[in-house]
Amino acid sequence: MRTVPPAESMLKEALKNNPDLDVNSLHHETFLLMIHYRSQYYERRVNEILSELNLSKEIHDKVKRKLLEPIVVGDKEYSNFMEEVSRRVSQAFQPISGHLAELCAQRELERAGLKRDYHFTRRKERTDFIIYYPNLHSPKARHRVEVKNVSLRERATRGLAFDGDSLFGFFDQLSEFTESNVKVLESLCVKTNGYCYIPSDTSRNIPYTTTRFRPNTLFGRDMAEFAKTGRIP
Structure with missing residues (x-):
């Protein structure tokens, strides 16, 4: 299962909403999309795990909120417990982030x-x-x-x-x-x-x-x- 859409898809999604974005606004919008899809991924995984435990809705929601709330470990802040435990998803965003920056630059060349x-x-x-x-x-x-x-x-x-x-x-x-x-x-x-x-x-x-x-x-x-x-x- 893919954690997030590829960089090209996020760029197209941002431009679909507003095809006239300048390069800095475009980069900002793709960053927000990346964070959005990351949050969706974590929430989906938490729901999948908790659904196997036959918890009441009240307990399910309490555990879910706790797992998804931001935490600080040492001097580093993580978006939630799952990100701190498993850095695989977080690290996956580094090449995607760089790829998005390159796609934004390429769009500027093509627009010219x-x-x-x-x-x-x-x-x-x-x-x-x-x-x-x-x-x-x-x-x-x-x-x-x-x-x-x-x-x-x-x-x-x-x-x-x-x-x-x-x-x-x-x-x-x-x-x-x-x-x-x-x-x-x-x-x-x-x-x-x-x-x-x-x-x-x-x-x-x-x-x-x-x-x-x-x-x-x-x-x-x-x-x-x-x-x-x-x-x-």
């Missing part, structure tokens, strides 16, 4: 008129996206893009340094954009002629001078311009 396996490729040569000028079949230049989800951490700077020319993400933790991190990202992007595409709310609140940070809503436009001219405006 770019076609997969013609203007860009995905998950080739150790990077998430490669955009080609003028196209994959007669490339004169290319631009590599690393996609990260909501946490910068060391992985983002390491990925940008070795596997990408630009960074695209949904970073919502302003505290991660320390002066040293900002300097590293600025320096790397200058060397690769790339940019860090992040949510506008995060970008506008960075308390340091930046020249290589742009709203991630401009990502599709910039990559389309690269595919057309070989440069990012």
Whole structure:
């Protein structure tokens, strides 16, 4: 039994409700869907287990509420007892979450008129996206893009340094954009002629001078311009 729908299905579901979502709203909606399906899975499993015990409805409901209430173990909070006991489901969301971020980025490229396996490729040569000028079949230049989800951490700077020319993400933790991190990202992007595409709310609140940070809503436009001219405006 599948724990949650695949990332592609959740993306389609979010767009079905509102096909005009911007990239940050889309990412938020897919995250809410992921949490929704996780909660449904846990509730379904609890009901299946308790139904085998011939409990009265009152006892059934009390045990169910207890099993599904959030708990804290050490300094980590879990959505419920089952998640803490069995981390399999929780860990399954990590690759799904990353996949959703990549699908959101791909939608931005396609909305800008770019076609997969013609203007860009995905998950080739150790990077998430490669955009080609003028196209994959007669490339004169290319631009590599690393996609990260909501946490910068060391992985983002390491990925940008070795596997990408630009960074695209949904970073919502302003505290991660320390002066040293900002300097590293600025320096790397200058060397690769790339940019860090992040949510506008995060970008506008960075308390340091930046020249290589742009709203991630401009990502599709910039990559389309690269595919057309070989440069990012």
